[in-house]
Amino acid sequence: xxNLRSWAxxxxxxxxxxxxxxxxxxxxxxxxxxxxSIIGHRERAEDAAQEALIKAWINRTDxxxxxxxxxxxxxxxxxxxxTEVRRYPDTDELSESIPDKGSADETxxxxxxxxxxxxxxxxxxxxxxxxxxxxxxxxxxxxxxxGTAASRLYRARIAFQTYxxxxxx
Amino acid sequence: MSKSNTRANQVxxxxxxxxxxxxxxxDWAPDLKDRVLKISRPKRVYEIxxxxxxxxxxxxxxxxxxAREDPNAPPMMIDSPAVQSAQSRIGE
Numbered sequence: 001x002x003n004l005r006s007w008a009x010x011x012x013x014x015x016x017x018x019x020x021x022x023x024x025x026x027x028x029x030x031x032x033x034x035x036x037s038i039i040g041h042r043e044r045a046e047d048a049a050q051e052a053l054i055k056a057w058i059n060r061t062d063x064x065x066x067x068x069x070x071x072x073x074x075x076x077x078x079x080x081x082x083t084e085v086r087r088y089p090d091t092d093e094l095s096e097s098i099p100d101k102g103s104a105d106e107t108x109x110x111x112x113x114x115x116x117x118x119x120x121x122x123x124x125x126x127x128x129x130x131x132x133x134x135x136x137x138x139x140x141x142x143x144x145x146x147g148t149a150a151s152r153l154y155r156a157r158i159a160f161q162t163y164x165x166x167x168x169x
Numbered sequence: 170m171s172k173s174n175t176r177a178n179q180v181x182x183x184x185x186x187x188x189x190x191x192x193x194x195x196d197w198a199p200d201l202k203d204r205v206l207k208i209s210r211p212k213r214v215y216e217i218x219x220x221x222x223x224x225x226x227x228x229x230x231x232x233x234x235x236a237r238e239d240p241n242a243p244p245m246m247i248d249s250p251a252v253q254s255a256q257s258r259i260g261e
Contacts, residue, residue, distance in 0.1 A: 020205045028201070033192040037185060046197050050204075057205050110184040129178075130185040161177045 023057060027070065031056075031077040037130040038081035038123055040111055044088075045081070052080035071137070078127065078141040085119055113163035117156050124149050125156035 031052050036045040056073045063072045114122055123142065127133045135153070139146035 016206055017202075020202050024202055024205065028198075029193050032197060033189045036188050036192050040188075042191070045192075050198050050201055053201065054205060054208065058208060106180065107184060107187060110180055125181075126185075129181050130188070157177075160181070164177045164180060 020057070023060065024053065027053060027056065027073045030070070031073060034074060034077040034131060035081040035084075037126050038078065039084055040114070044084060048080045048084045049077065052077040055080065074131070075141045078123075082123055082142065085123070109167050110164070113160055113167055116163045117159045121152040121156035121159065124152040125160060128153050 028049075032045060032049040035049040035052065036042065039045045039048060052073075056076045060069070063069050114126070117125065124138055127138045127141070133141070135146040135149045138144075138149040138153075142149065144152075
């Protein structure tokens with residue numbers, strides 16, 4: 001009986017290990033990219049990415065089609081990162097002030113301009129620009145109509161251009 | 170599209186390229202695989218137990234149905250003295 005139990009445990013463990021390695025190798029980097037683009041802060045993005053990957057791993061049997069798995073995991077990552085952004089809406093260090101062009105690098109200036117855009121518009125701009133997602137994909141990920149996503153993207157582009165030009169002067 | 174808009178788009182592209190390069194730079198969360206495995210193992214055990222219970226239930230149900238339809242079972246005694254007595258009382 002003990003032999004049978006150890007054999008079963010080792011069989012389960014080895015199967016899970018290989019499966020987990022493949023799953024993480026397939027999605028880990030991309031999930032972090034999504035979370036980092038949305039959150040803009042490395043440590044918070046890593047936390048959100050880990051939570052997203054664990055959620056995806058637990059529910060991975062929900063996806064029958066392997067080709068759709070990457071898109072499905074990306075939606076989970078987007079929602080996890082979006083939850084993180086809404087949980088701490090006022091913690092963006094750069095949102096309170098715009099750094100001078102001469103004292104900050106371009107990354108900081110872009111972050112400052114992005115952070116001035118209302119969050120629900122900013123995330124649409126980020127998903128479109130960073131991930132190349134369509135309006136339908138963004139609408140599904142954020143649970144909003146695709147027309148609303150398109151409208152928010154338009155307004156976010158105008159806002160970013162305005163804030164960037166203000167910071168660029 | 171205006172020149173400044175093009176410039177803004179270029180800036181965004183550069184910004185996200187930089188973020189993506191940073192994300193791919195190092196192996197973050199090296200203990201994530203262990204966390205994932207700790208979650209997966211109990212779930213698999215529970216799945217096996219659940220399927221075993223369901224299987225046992227199905228086998229038990231089939232066994233019960235088969236027993237009721239046993240051709241060798243004795244016929245119901247509808248003409249027994251007790252039944253005849255009851256019928257006569259109802260008739261009265």
